[in-house]
Amino acid sequence: MMKNLGPNVFSYGYPAPVLMVGTYNDDGTVNVMNLHECTRTNAGDLALCIGPRSKTHENIKKRRAFTVALVNKNLIKEVDYFGIVSGHRVPDKFEKTGLKAVKSERVNAPIIEGSPLVIECELIEVVRTNNFTTVLARIVNVAADESVLDKTGRIDAKKTGMLFFDSFSNSYFSLGEKAGNAWVEGKKYL
Template identity: 40%
Template sequence: MRRNFGAKPYTYPQPVFMIATYGEDGVPDVMNAAWGGISNDTEISLCIGANHKTTENFLKRRAFTISMADVEHLAACDYAGLVSGNNVPDKFARAGFTASRSDFVDAPIINELAVAIECRLISYDENTCRLVGEIVNVSVDERVLDEAGNVDVSKVEPITFDPFNNTYVRLGRVAGKAFKDGTTLKQG
């Protein structure tokens, strides 16, 4: 038997994306967003309301970064989703974040979060709130790399949003090998 929840934005996993921009004054801003994902090889799409300070910033600067929230900075990342940059202009600093300027786009990289996607604005539709960014670069802090130079998800400790229970869930345990485990079911 199944239980119906109706038309809801309930999927697993929902990444906790931290979108960072610079304001007109050069001060970094950040917001927490869970509704997004890869939409092409070098493209990412998110649903971001028009009333956010971050939206105003990426429309003016034509750039933004997306960092993945992690276990260590869970409270800071949640805080960035609780308050508005329109009301708390220094929320980036209040969250305890520091920034480095991206070498690729006019946006800040959050130093405390290990993985950052650096994006140029492709489009933003105010009616649907759909933000589309061109992925220009992905930068990763060396502290989360293994001996071979690969990203170790257990060191990143990204979190996802559980919309069914309004909780954050830790990622990190390998469940199988992509493009390999299914080969056991191939015919011939």
């Protein structure tokens, strides 16, 4: 039997990948935010829900470029800190973590070292709603550490060790076991 819990239980929704969005500040220093509201569109672009008052939002509008990095357990303390502290209040928050970044060769944004996978993006447009904006971006490049590739050179999700944010419990979880094969499991009904 289903139990009604009300609309607020859903909070941010289902478990979603924990990501770091990297941009440059006006003085050239690195700014990073914790984000778990990002999806690929049917057009092959990225859609990110970012608060319009955040430093990252401001930087994206100015620079028209950013990176999105997957996070694993090695980066859990840093990404959690990036979600706690505002870049407006603590402009050197990236430096405080001791992480390093290199400039992307393709977009005007930092690539955070230690991430297993980085998506380099250019801004398409910002769509404003009541409290949030959706940042639509073209994927320019995806760079992956060789350690997360399979024998054929494709990304192996389990090797990334990617973390997920679960808003039901306010916890981070890592990727579980493979449950089945997409576009195969349902063929028994064909």
